[in-house]
Structure formats: structure tokens, C-alpha cells
Amino acid sequence: MKRILYTLTLAAMATFAFAQTDTTKVEKDTTEGFRFTTVDSVAITPVKDQNRSSTCWAFSTIGFIESEVLRTKGKELDLSEMFVVSKTMMDRATYCVRMYNEPRFAPGGSAYDVIYCMGHYGLVPQEAMPGIRYGWTKNDTLPVHGELDRVAGGYIKGLTGLKKLSPVWREGLQAIYDTYLGKCPEEFEYEGKKYTPQSFVESLGLNADDYVSITSYTHHPFYERFALEVPDNWRMDQMYNVPMEDMMRIIDHAIANGYTLAWGADVSEIGFTRKGIGVMPDDDNGADITGSDMAKWVGMSNDKKKEELTKKPLPEKTITQEMRQNAFDNWETTDDHGMQIFGTAKDQNGKRYYMVKNSWGTMRSDYNGIWYVSEAFMQYKTNDVLVHKNAIPKDIKKKLKL
Secondary structure, three states, X not given: OOOOOEOOEEEEEOOOOOOOOOOHHHHHOOOOOOOOEEEEEOOOOOOEEOOOOEOHHHHHHHHHHHHHHHHHHOOOOOEOHHHHHHHHHHHHHHHHHHOOOOOOOOOOOOHHHHHHHHHHOOOOEHHHOOOOOXXXXXXXXXXXXXXXXXXXXXXXXHHOOOOOOOOOHHHHHHHHHHHHHOOOOOOEEEOOEEEOHHHHHHHHOOOHHHEEEXXXXXXXXXXXXXXXXXXXXXXXXXXXXXXXXXXXXXXXHHHHOOOOEEEEEOOOOOOEOOOOEEOOEOHHHHHHHHOOOHHHHHOOOHHHHHHHHOOOOOOEOOOOHHHHHHHHHOOOOOOOEEEEXXXXXXXXXXXXXXXXXXXXXXXXXXXXXXXXXXXXXXXHHEEEEEEEHHHOOHHHHHHOOO
């Protein structure tokens, strides 16, 4: 997910973890106009800061996997995102070269990339591959990752058009990623035991086949699988297609039964703020719902309109399956950003919201790195969710033949 580029600081982490017992911290840190009360909350690991690179897909899904270990083992882990990034980018480069760099090589990815990596290459703890070299600090990571993306992209572009490739071109690209991120360890020691990345996954009891992607669009049949046509689904992950109502049931059922979800979403809407709110205000009737003078409203800048529409709970659009499809077909819904859904809450008026862990650090929202996303926003702007297959309601699971 690459249009919203917020990158990595692996060392900078929050000093708290939102488990079921500490969500009261979220309730206390509310903005003026919104007051939230937690309804359900599943344990998650601390919020991290990806800063400004296109690695949200790695951070969000690694957070999801960390919550899976919390759920099954009661153990809090800090897993390496950059191990997954290195493995994934090498695979994506191979794919792009075979396709003559169409689609263009880019640093984005999807939740499935992490699951694929887990199943084929394994995972490693953060300490085995920190991904930070030469004493880089948080402020250094933007130019470092910007440089990495340009160098790796230039390398692949330079191969395009050659009549024949050498058998070592992959070694050259791997050297670039090794230089910037460090080498992916083949063996490491963790808590007094030696592991390979694959044996480490086995020790955690994780099975890549247990995780499925869910989406909801009408250009393919419901209750069948298809590869969602977005650039970062370059592995052609076969997602299960369900009606919007069933997609929402899956999300609700998962949370109610102690599961989190990795969430692929479009966050370019006017109702998604940098302060921790995601809503779908009825902006077509913005003057009416904000009580503004129509002439003044028409003359407002988009930024000012956004501020007015998101500073307190307001009426929202009613989302339909047709609206979802039209937004996707017209490029109004794109694969922008990856986050982790872990709970539900209600505002002072009783309206339901989803609690979402972002990877923009703890200072970029008014809720310590957590976003509150309305049901309408979730219905409209969800591209897909990744979830354990046992978190799906039995009747839907039966229709999907899982």
C-alpha cells in the first residue's frame, strides 16, 4: 500500500500495549467533540512508528501476527518488519523483471505478503534483524528509506530492455537490501535457543494456511475467490468475496471472539484525519450538517471543510454495496494503507466505532496511535481484511467451504 507513505522507525515504540485491561488510557485521551467508551478490545502489542516509507503493510500485519501469538501463547513478541520487507521486495523484483517491469517495481505490499513470507521463509524477532544500521535515528530513516527505494527501483529499471540477464542480477539487488536493512539471518539465538526463521515460526505454533483474506465487490461472484485487482496484490492473493453485510459480520465476530484483523483500506477520504478519527460525513450536505452559511461553506478550502466535518460526531452517509463498487471502479477507493482492527467503541451518542492500531507512532493522533473508525467508513473504505479462518461465523465459513 503505497500512496500514503509513512515509514519506519523500528526503534521507536510506545511504552504501553493496548491489552484488554489498558484501553481506559484511550478513553481518557479524547479530543474535544468526541468522547469514546471501549466496548470490546483484543490484546495488541505496542504501537510502532513506520515514519514515512511504504511499509504499512508489513507493520500492520506483523502487529496482527504478534496479536495472534498473544492470543494463543499469551506471549508478547516484537517481530522484525524488515525481514519481511527484504524477502518480499526480492520476490517482487523477480516478478517485475519477469514481467518486463510491468507492473512497475515499487516498495508497497499487502497483508498476504507477510503471510506468504511466514509460510515460505519464516519470521524473526526484532533483535535478530533490527533493520536499522549505522546508528540511524528516527529522523534519519526518511532519507535512508527514500534512498533505498530509489536505488532498488533504479536497479530494476536498469535491467529493463536488456536482451539477456546475467545469472547474478538477484545477488546485486540482494546486496542493496542487505546494505540498507542488514542481512536476513539464516540462524539466530533467541531466549537461549537457536532457531532458523522457519523453526521460529513453528515454535510459535503459527500456520500460514490458517489465515484468509476477505473482500466484498460485485464484479466477481459472492462466496467465491478472486484476486483483487489492485497494484499491491501483485502475488494475486485469492480473496474470499462476500456481501458487505457478511464482511462486517466477520469483522464483528472476530473481535467478539478475541481475534484481531489486518485491515487494507483507503484513507484518502475527507473524513480520515491525522488526529485519530475515520468517519464518512455527509459532505454533500456539509453546510446543513455543520450549521454553516451556504455561501461561506462553498467558499471554504477543502482543509477547512475537513476540519468542520470531523471535529465532532455528525450524520454520516448510508453505505450500500453499490456505493462500494462504484468507488472501486472509479479509482475513488484504492489500496492506500494497512492497519490492524482490534476493538469496538461507542461515542457519546452511542454510535459504534472500530478501534484501529496504526503505525504512525503515538504522537500523530489524539489517542496514542489508535484511530476510531466509524461503521460507515469501515463499510465504504475497506479493501480487504486478513483474519484467522476460525474467526469467521460458521454459516459464512460453510458457504466459503472453509
